[in-house]
Amino acid sequence: xxxxxxxxxxxxxxxxxxxxxxxxxxxxxxxxxxxxxxxxxxxxxxxxxxxxxxxxxxxxxxxxxxxxxxxxxxxxxxxxxxxxxxxxxxxxxxxxxxxxxxxxxxxxxxxxxxxxxxxxxxxxxxxxxxxxxxxxxxxxxxxxxxxxxxxxxxxxxxxxxxxxxxxxxxxxxxxxxxxxxxxxxxxxxxxxxxxxxxxxxxxxxxxx
Numbered sequence: 306x307x308x309x310x311x312x313x314x315x316x317x318x319x320x321x322x323x324x325x326x327x328x329x330x331x332x333x334x335x336x337x338x339x340x341x342x343x344x345x346x347x348x349x350x351x352x353x354x355x356x357x358x359x360x361x362x363x364x365x366x367x368x369x370x371x372x373x374x375x376x377x378x379x380x381x382x383x384x385x386x387x388x389x390x391x392x393x394x395x396x397x398x399x400x401x402x403x404x405x406x407x408x409x410x411x412x413x414x415x416x417x418x419x420x421x422x423x424x425x426x427x428x429x430x431x432x433x434x435x436x437x438x439x440x441x442x443x444x445x446x447x448x449x450x451x452x453x454x455x456x457x458x459x460x461x462x463x464x465x466x467x468x469x470x471x472x473x474x475x476x477x478x479x480x481x482x483x484x485x486x487x488x489x490x491x492x493x494x495x496x497x498x499x500x501x502x503x504x505x506x507x508x509x510x511x512x513x
Contacts, residue, residue: 357433370457370459414437415501
């Protein structure tokens with residue numbers, strides 16, 4: 306048996322959008338189950354995101370610390386952001402986020418992994434990139450605001466992040482998935498065997 310997720314869409318007999326926010330909305334669908342019954346499913350509609358695991362030449366990962374109000378925590382995370390423009394190339398979005406949040410650029414980009422963050426209640430899809438060959442970006446630093454005005458920036462050895470994840474001290478989804486995926490890739494076929502930066506992404510199709 307091949308272990309692989311497959312696309313499938315069950316019949317929806319009615320739908321509505323009871324809430325529309327600045328970036329996301331809430332949708333309610335009446336979905337036909339395999340036994341013919343109809344159940345109501347509420348979920349958050351999300352444009353999708355990108356995240357960047359930026360690895361320097363000494364084996365350290367670039368991380369930021371940011372306040373996240375829904376969970377009432379300051380979390381250590383990897384740079385990430387929304388796909389603000391429908392059809393936007395996720396690589397371009399990732400490069401923008403790395404510049405804006407860390408004022409860093411990278412010469413080598415690969416797809417590390419693709420995930421659905423919370424598929425039971427949200428349709429958010431995230432592409433996590435691996436960025437290497439880092440250097441400071443040119444020009445002015447991006448003007449931060451709101452939660453980002455309080456961000457901290459650090460470079461942390463990969464082994465220390467793995468320890469923190471397994472100890473239950475680090476909780477951000479993209480950091481956890483990215484760090485453990487990086488270790489798996491290093492111990493598997495190697496980082497150069499990862500998918501190219503513009504590999505297809507069926508969850509969020511994009512223009513080349």
